[in-house]
Amino acid sequence: MESLRDIRQNIKAVRSTQQIMQTMKMISSARIRKAQQAMENARPFAKKMLEMAADLKQEVLAMAEPEGTESWASRFFLNKTGDPNKIGLVVITGDKGLAGSFNAVILRAVVAFLKENQDKQVSIFCVGKKGRDFISRFRHKNIRIVYHSVGIFPKVAYAHAELLGDAVMKEFFDNNLGSVSLIYNDFKSMGSQRLAQYELLPLQLAAGAEKEKDETDFEFEPGVKEIFRLLVPRLVKAHMYRVLLESQAANLAATMNAMDAASKNAGELVGALEVKLNKVRQAGITNEILDIVNGAEALNG
Amino acid sequence: MSKTLTLSIITPQKPLLEETPVESVSLPALEGEMGVLPGHVPMIVQLGFGSLRYLKDGKTEEFAVLGGFAEVLRTGVNVFAEGADLAEEINEEEEKQKIKRAKESLSSKDADIDFELAELEIKQAIARMKVKKHHLG
Numbered sequence: 001m002e003s004l005r006d007i008r009q010n011i012k013a014v015r016s017t018q019q020i021m022q023t024m025k026m027i028s029s030a031r032i033r034k035a036q037q038a039m040e041n042a043r044p045f046a047k048k049m050l051e052m053a054a055d056l057k058q059e060v061l062a063m064a065e066p067e068g069t070e071s072w073a074s075r076f077f078l079n080k081t082g083d084p085n086k087i088g089l090v091v092i093t094g095d096k097g098l099a100g101s102f103n104a105v106i107l108r109a110v111v112a113f114l115k116e117n118q119d120k121q122v123s124i125f126c127v128g129k130k131g132r133d134f135i136s137r138f139r140h141k142n143i144r145i146v147y148h149s150v151g152i153f154p155k156v157a158y159a160h161a162e163l164l165g166d167a168v169m170k171e172f173f174d175n176n177l178g179s180v181s182l183i184y185n186d187f188k189s190m191g192s193q194r195l196a197q198y199e200l201l202p203l204q205l206a207a208g209a210e211k212e213k214d215e216t217d218f219e220f221e222p223g224v225k226e227i228f229r230l231l232v233p234r235l236v237k238a239h240m241y242r243v244l245l246e247s248q249a250a251n252l253a254a255t256m257n258a259m260d261a262a263s264k265n266a267g268e269l270v271g272a273l274e275v276k277l278n279k280v281r282q283a284g285i286t287n288e289i290l291d292i293v294n295g296a297e298a299l300n301g
Numbered sequence: 302m303s304k305t306l307t308l309s310i311i312t313p314q315k316p317l318l319e320e321t322p323v324e325s326v327s328l329p330a331l332e333g334e335m336g337v338l339p340g341h342v343p344m345i346v347q348l349g350f351g352s353l354r355y356l357k358d359g360k361t362e363e364f365a366v367l368g369g370f371a372e373v374l375r376t377g378v379n380v381f382a383e384g385a386d387l388a389e390e391i392n393e394e395e396e397k398q399k400i401k402r403a404k405e406s407l408s409s410k411d412a413d414i415d416f417e418l419a420e421l422e423i424k425q426a427i428a429r430m431k432v433k434k435h436h437l438g
Contacts, residue, residue, distance in 0.1 A: 041315035048311060048379055052372050056345075158313045219344045221330060227345050230370060234381070241313055 004284070007277045011270055018266035024098065025259035028252045031154050032190070035249040038156070039187060039242070046242040049235045053203060056231070059218065073228035076236075079178065079202040088123045088146075088171055088180035089113060090164070090200065092243065093131035094251040095153055100258035102185060102251055103130040105195050109183050110135065113197070114143065123171050125164065127152065127244065146171050156248050161241035168240070169233060172201060184243055185250040191257065193250040200239065306339050307377035308355055310364060312385055317364070324356040326378050328371050337373055344373040350428035352388070352435060353380065363388035365432035367425045386429060388436040396426040396433075 060077050075082065091110055093103045110131070114122060119142075126132040126148040135145060147167035152160045168180060180201040185193040198204065220227045305322040326337045329351025348371055353364045369382035403419040403426075 038314075042313060044309075044316040044319065045311045045313050045381065048309065049381065052345075052379065052381075055372075161313075217343060219342055221332065221344060221346045227347060227370065230347055231345075234369075238313055 002276075002280065004277065004280055007273060007280060011273045011277065014266055014269050014273065018263050018270070021259045021263040021266065025256050025263065028256040028259065032249060032252040032256060035154060035245065035252050036187075039245040039249050042238075042242050042245050046238045049238050053231075053235055056218070056228075059224065060228075071225075073225070073232060075173070076201060076203050076232050081176070082172075082178040082202075083176045084178040085119070086121045086123070086175055086177050087117060088125065088168065088177045088201075090125045090168060090180065090182045090184075090240075090243075091127070091131045091135065092182075092184035092247045093126075093128035093134075094247075094254075095129040095150055096255075097130065098258060099251055099254040100261075102193065102254035102258075103128075105193075106131065106183055106185060107134050109195055109197055113181070113183065114138070118142070123175060123177065125168055125171075127160075127164065127247075152244075153248050153251060156241075156244045158237075158241055161237050161244055164244070165233065165237035165240045168200075169236060177201075182243065184247045185254075187246045187250040187253065190253050193254055196246075200236070203235070304339055306337065308380070309377070310353070310366075310380045310382060310385055312369075312382050317385055317387070320377070321357065324359075326356075327352075327354045328378070328380070329353055329366055330371075337378055340375055341373050343375060346371050346373065348380070348382065350424060352432040353385070363432065363436045365391060365429045367428060384425065388432050391429050391433040393430055393433055396430050399423075399426045 057077055060071075060073050074080070089110070091106065093106050097103065107130070121142050121144070123144050123146045124135055126135060126145055127150075129150040132145065132148045132150060135143070147164065149160065149163065171177060172180060179199050181198065182200045183195070183197045186196040188194045305324060306326060307320045308318055308323045308326055309316065309320055310318040328335045328337060328346060329349055331347045331349045334351070335346060348366055348369050350367050351365075353366045354361055365386045365388060366380065366382045367384035369380065369385075371381070372379040400423050403422040407416065407419050
């Protein structure tokens with residue numbers, strides 16, 4: 001049987017862990033407000049940009065191109081000349097664990113994705129320490145980490161999105177990728193995150209939002225090519241920024257929930273240990289009384 | 302045709318103005334200032350550093366815009382700016398400080414300095430100050 005001292009020590013340890021978890025929960029909930037705000041502020045930019053891109057898609061399609069070649073802008077929208085056996089994957093995880101299944105869900109999806117595309121060359125872009133550490137353990141000639149950045153959460157800035165976007169676009173062209181996919185967690189609500197997985201490039205534009213010809217017949221200043229050179233990278237970066245912010249908010253929410261659950265569990269554990277402590281103590285007292293009574297009996301007899 | 306345009310000014314960080322009805326807009330296009338009235342030909346313009354003005358209820362408001370581009374439609378203007386500040390909110394002292402700091406980091410011998418970033422910061426601060434001066438004068 002455990003001694004009283006052991007149990008007391010155990011209770012103390014659990015309590016101090018609980019304290020840490022509670023603090024972590026508080027930190028996350030303080031940060032999440034800001035993260036959510038940033039996310040909501042970034043949404044209009046990304047949304048309007050996509051709307052405009054949908055308008056411009058017509059212009060790109062209208063540009064005449066010789067057989068077998070493709071203009072710079074068209075690569076983003078149609079990507080006819082990309083090599084379908086070379087693909088890119090952007091993985092966004094957290095830097096730390098302690099967030100329930102936040103990272104595990106993503107990594108499982110990554111494994112499934114890589115299995116599905118076994119025979120293709122995959123260029124991976126990692127954001128977050130967990131993802132990088134996990135993926136760098138794969139030793140396979142077809143899997144290559146091209147870009148990674150760690151430690152940007154929970155202070156994501158537009159500059160991070162620019163770096164990531166530049167890296168993705170560079171690889172897209174230099175290595176003639178057929179497509180680039182994204183895997184990350186979407187912020188659905190405080191209580192839940194949702195795994196998001198879709199193709200980023202070529203750009204997926206909502207169909208059916210086409211306006212009347214009159215509205216979309218744009219003039220360009222300076223030229224249409226210059227505008228595209230300016231616009232498309234920004235579109236990609238704006239999207240990256242939104243995704244990073246979503247992921248950041250989702251991560252904080254997940255940490256908050258996980259820590260909340262953990263500190264509740266710790267509370268229950270302390271309760272159980274206290275019951276045990278009382279039982280052991282009472283048993284000790286009973287034994288002592290028995291000893292005294294027995295001793296007195298012996299003297300009397 | 303309606304007599305107003307809806308103007309949106311959006312930066313990656315946050316929207317500054319969302320679908321506000323205005324009477325006219327003047328954009329700092331790369332090749333010179335460009336005025337937009339309702340019913341303008343649809344256009345996409347690259348923006349330089351400069352001031353964006355718009356007329357609302359007979360009053361002119363001014364923003365400092367730091368690059369980006371604008372989508373002009375018949376019914377409105379969407380400005381996608383890299384950065385934008387309301388002229389009234391620009392603090393000249395702060396901008397001077399920024400320039401000073403950027404210049405210091407440029408002249409230091411540290412290898413890790415991002416020269417482009419420092420130069421960009423100076424350019425942006427100067428543009429903001431210009432707009433501010435213009436706004437006051």
